[in-house]
Amino acid sequence: MSILIDGKSTAQKCNSILKDSINELVQKGNRHPKLTVIQVGNVPASSLYIRNKMRACERVGILFEHITFEADVTQSELLKTIEQLNHNEIVDGILIQLPLPKHINEDEIISAIAPEKDADGFNPITLGHVMLNTSDIFPGTPKGIVRLLEEYQIPIEGANIVVVGRSNIVGKPVASMLTNKSATVTVCHSKTKNLAEITKRADILIVAIGRANFITKDFVNEKTTIIDVGINKVNDKFCGDVDFENVKDIVHAITPVPGGVGPMTISSLLDNVFKLYTKKIEQ
Amino acid sequence: MSILIDGKSTAQKCNSILKDSINELVQKGNRHPKLTVIQVGNVPASSLYIRNKMRACERVGILFEHITFEADVTQSELLKTIEQLNHNEIVDGILIQLPLPKHINEDEIISAIAPEKDADGFNPITLGHVMLNTSDIFPGTPKGIVRLLEEYQIPIEGANIVVVGRSNIVGKPVASMLTNKSATVTVCHSKTKNLAEITKRADILIVAIGRANFITKDFVNEKTTIIDVGINKVNDKFCGDVDFENVKDIVHAITPVPGGVGPMTISSLLDNVFKLYTKKIEQ
Numbered sequence A, B: 001m002s003i004l005i006d007g008k009s010t011a012q013k014c015n016s017i018l019k020d021s022i023n024e025l026v027q028k029g030n031r032h033p034k035l036t037v038i039q040v041g042n043v044p045a046s047s048l049y050i051r052n053k054m055r056a057c058e059r060v061g062i063l064f065e066h067i068t069f070e071a072d073v074t075q076s077e078l079l080k081t082i083e084q085l086n087h088n089e090i091v092d093g094i095l096i097q098l099p100l101p102k103h104i105n106e107d108e109i110i111s112a113i114a115p116e117k118d119a120d121g122f123n124p125i126t127l128g129h130v131m132l133n134t135s136d137i138f139p140g141t142p143k144g145i146v147r148l149l150e151e152y153q154i155p156i157e158g159a160n161i162v163v164v165g166r167s168n169i170v171g172k173p174v175a176s177m178l179t180n181k182s183a184t185v186t187v188c189h190s191k192t193k194n195l196a197e198i199t200k201r202a203d204i205l206i207v208a209i210g211r212a213n214f215i216t217k218d219f220v221n222e223k224t225t226i227i228d229v230g231i232n233k234v235n236d237k238f239c240g241d242v243d244f245e246n247v248k249d250i251v252h253a254i255t256p257v258p259g260g261v262g263p264m265t266i267s268s269l270l271d272n273v274f275k276l277y278t279k280k281i282e283q
Helices: A007-027 A044-060 A075-087 A106-112 A124-132 A140-151 A171-180 A195-199 A261-281 B007-027 B044-060 B075-087 B106-112 B124-132 B140-151 B171-180 B195-199 B261-281
Strands: A034-040 A063-069 A093-096 A160-164 A184-188 A204-207 A225-228 A232-234 A237-239 B034-040 B063-069 B093-096 B160-164 B184-188 B204-207 B225-228 B232-234 B237-239
Touching: A007 A044, A007 A140, A007 A261, A034 A044, A034 A075, A034 A261, A044 A063, A044 A261, A063 A075, A075 A093, A075 A106, A093 A261, A106 A124, A124 A171, A124 B124, A124 B171, A140 A171, A140 A225, A140 A261, A160 A171, A160 A195, A171 A184, A171 B124, A171 B171, A184 A195, B007 B044, B007 B140, B007 B261, B034 B044, B034 B075, B034 B261, B044 B063, B044 B261, B063 B075, B075 B093, B075 B106, B093 B261, B106 B124, B124 B171, B140 B171, B140 B225, B140 B261, B160 B171, B160 B195, B171 B184, B184 B195
Parallel strands: A034 A063, A034 A093, A160 A184, A160 A204, A204 A225, B034 B063, B034 B093, B160 B184, B160 B204, B204 B225
Antiparallel strands: A184 B184, A232 A237, B232 B237
């Protein structure tokens, strides 16, 4: 068996440190940090994700506010709420649970969140700073991936890293972040030719395409560290984008699904809220 | 001899089309577009670049304003001027000639330019949108590179593109743009191991590192299209990052230096100003 990269325990460790940091600031007389999550409609998956975020916040001492709208809310109502939250001094982070209903312009909504409250790190301004290496707020999953690699001391500088998937929330920002950390990064996707040939050369392979068990043993080498971002449901069981059972013993290290990147994503969200909070209370 | 990618004539062609478009709008009673360039100090290279931009603007019918400051101008004076220009209705594009003196916070100055007047495409908001594929304004050199590839019908989708250099103004944005155009992009830099091995696999090789004649024939294959962004001065002659003389006959296509990417960068700047202008007059 290769090294199993345990996202759950790493996240717990990060969260425990975060809890202490928050506690220390509160003991000094500061208010608690606060995250406000906006939900539109009641998609069950979204409700589940929000509940997980709420519990995580509560555990570390971040106040959690959950604002809900009916699925037929208008663009302007949402924008008005965000505008109010942007000006609400005791709200440190704002998060819009995605996806939004089709009639809502998602880009405009995400861009409306003030960068100094951008808990998810999806605002174009935040992402521009991510590209420029001038941000300390990062989208949760990419940030979680980098923290996992660092925790397990997988060398990033000079590493040949292949990212499969070019989404705005995982593939593109993680590629930027790792380039800034001096990895040699290749971004692959559905139009990539000879994918296996490219992934086989990877020191680190990050997969975020949402296709169950897509990466088989033909895509890896024995030195590869695999970060599996996929969460797919097959026969009522969750699995990643990597054929874990057949790959796990022939690579250097691998994240399981669940228990890999998932917990790190939430932990990184909490850390974003904390960073936004400390900047505000230091003002 | 391989295909010589002629940036000069391509830029002239683009500029000629642009001139007609501007002329048409002016004939309809619209004002001319206007670019304002801010120069701090009098670095000779900057003065030369600005003169080139001025001439290019004049040729296509873009009004050109040149604001100069002494090298000891303060941050707040610069910010004040940018703020005024942001609110000046007849200024369509603002450009800060870089580099700025050491005592000036360049990031803050660039970020102060309103995105709707960001002629250079260096503002973090613009770059965030570039990453997200929601921008129609792009930094000049990356945009010039893409236009050259398109003009010469070098396939981008599915191509294996290697970018050497990860600067904020060339390497990182061009990688994002080409990923969004469905190329498989690898970004290499000073920490990359086995560089020649990686570049040799490239269908398209974009080099922007500022090291004269660095890319020799050991770095290419016979199918490679080379885009050489470097402008280096050796023995009073300009040369690129690619050893042009020894490489030109053994690759598929190559840009010369000068006369390759350079003219396309200015042409793309003009096009940015035009795009910003049309959005304003359409309001």
